[in-house]
Amino acid sequence: MISKLTIRRLVLISTITTLVSLGLMVMGIVFPTPLLLVLAMSLGQLFGTLSLALYLLAIVLDLQGVGEHDEIAPHLGFEGKGAGDAGGEGEP
Amino acid sequence: MPQIHTLEQLLKATALVASAISILILLWYLARRPPLGRMTKVMLLFGLGVMPLGVALTGNIAGFEYTLKRDFCGSCHVMLPYTMDAMDPASKSLAAVHSRNHNFGEESCYTCHADYQLFGAMTTKVNGLKHLFYYVTEYANTGPYGEGGKPIHMYKPFQNGMCNRCHSTTAPSWLKVEDHAGMLEDIRKGEAKCIDCHTGESIHPRAFAHGGNGRPPASAAAEGKEAQP
Numbered sequence: 001m002i003s004k005l006t007i008r009r010l011v012l013i014s015t016i017t018t019l020v021s022l023g024l025m026v027m028g029i030v031f032p033t034p035l036l037l038v039l040a041m042s043l044g045q046l047f048g049t050l051s052l053a054l055y056l057l058a059i060v061l062d063l064q065g066v067g068e069h070d071e072i073a074p075h076l077g078f079e080g081k082g083a084g085d086a087g088g089e090g091e092p
Numbered sequence: 093m094p095q096i097h098t099l100e101q102l103l104k105a106t107a108l109v110a111s112a113i114s115i116l117i118l119l120w121y122l123a124r125r126p127p128l129g130r131m132t133k134v135m136l137l138f139g140l141g142v143m144p145l146g147v148a149l150t151g152n153i154a155g156f157e158y159t160l161k162r163d164f165c166g167s168c169h170v171m172l173p174y175t176m177d178a179m180d181p182a183s184k185s186l187a188a189v190h191s192r193n194h195n196f197g198e199e200s201c202y203t204c205h206a207d208y209q210l211f212g213a214m215t216t217k218v219n220g221l222k223h224l225f226y227y228v229t230e231y232a233n234t235g236p237y238g239e240g241g242k243p244i245h246m247y248k249p250f251q252n253g254m255c256n257r258c259h260s261t262t263a264p265s266w267l268k269v270e271d272h273a274g275m276l277e278d279i280r281k282g283e284a285k286c287i288d289c290h291t292g293e294s295i296h297p298r299a300f301a302h303g304g305n306g307r308p309p310a311s312a313a314a315e316g317k318e319a320q321p
Contacts, residue, residue, distance in 0.1 A: 011128065011136065015118050018140050022111045025144075025151050029104050032158045033167050034224050041152060048144045055140045062128060 002066050010058035014051040021047035103154035107147045114143035159220065160202040162191070168223070170231045170238030173299035175201070186295040195258070205246075208253040219247055244299075252279060255286045 021044050028040025096102050117139030126132045158164055166175035177183050178191040178200055191200035206216045234241035259266060261280055267273050271289065278284035293300045 008128065011121075014140055015121055015136075018144055019115065019118055022114055022144060022147060025147050026108065026111050028155055029107050029151050032155060032164065034164070034220075034227070037155050037159065038221065038224060041155060045148050045152075048148055052141050052144070055136060058128075059133060062133075 014054040017051035100157040103150040107150040110146040177298035
């Protein structure tokens with residue numbers, strides 16, 4: 001079950017992937033050797049695109065209100081796994 | 093502080109500034125882990141989307157610009173006999189003479205070797221990927237100038253169009269050369285190749301004499317002389 005925690009994890013993965021992507025692209029700019037340039041233009045941009053897609057997915061899920069009722073779900077008879085996870089990282 | 097003189101330097105500086113902004117935003121998020129409120133989302137949109145897109149765009153253009161440069165070609169050691177000769181102000185080789193022309197300048201390798209056709213820049217870059225593959229798989233452990241590697245050759249014959257971009261075959265000084273005038277039609281049709289007479293040895297003599305291109309040295313004397321760049 002998708003919960004608020006899943007959304008936060010998506011954003012976290014997206015953030016880390018972007019940092020890796022930026023690292024590769026900056027390496028290609030600072031040390032423009034053939035191998036690093038190819039890595040920057042292939043893997044770097046693949047990771048960058050992937051991370052942006054993950055972030056946009058997270059935003060779409062958030063805007064759809066996914067996981068907003070996790071806290072009250074058990075009281076309504078829904079015992080989904082995500083219900084117990086909600087707020088696990090200090091989500092207000 | 094480094095000065096910005098060229099478009100490539102400006103693009104690189106822009107890419108580095110954009111990546112620094114992006115990294116700061118992402119580190120702020122990782123350190124603080126704020127709730128995903130509107131402000132955080134907008135900040136992350138800049139850190140994860142807008143700025144990295146800017147880095148990719150400007151970095152790509154700067155990277156492509158740099159791949160046109162002779163320094164880039166010379167960054168693979170097997171190309172050093174070619175690029176060092178082209179850069180040598182005392183060399184009388186065709187490559188060096190052309191490199192001293194400001195229309196070729198720092199981009200003399202690309203100017204002569206890029207495919208002269210529609211999408212030539214793209215096909216040249218695809219061939220560049222093949223270069224990289226062969227360099228890593230076959231030449232990485234060769235000698236300082238590529239000694240011991242397989243002979244280096246072009247993927248396809250050098251076309252007259254590469255020369256005719258500048259040498260239009262109509263200039264009086266060019267037509268004065270007896271061989272040019274005698275083979276004019278054949279040259280224009282491409283049936284006689286410029287490099288049939290202006291051979292690799294006259295274009296890149298150091299590479300051919302040195303043996304750094306995988307071929308045996310022209311002579312031991314030449315090798316001894318060229319081994320001290």
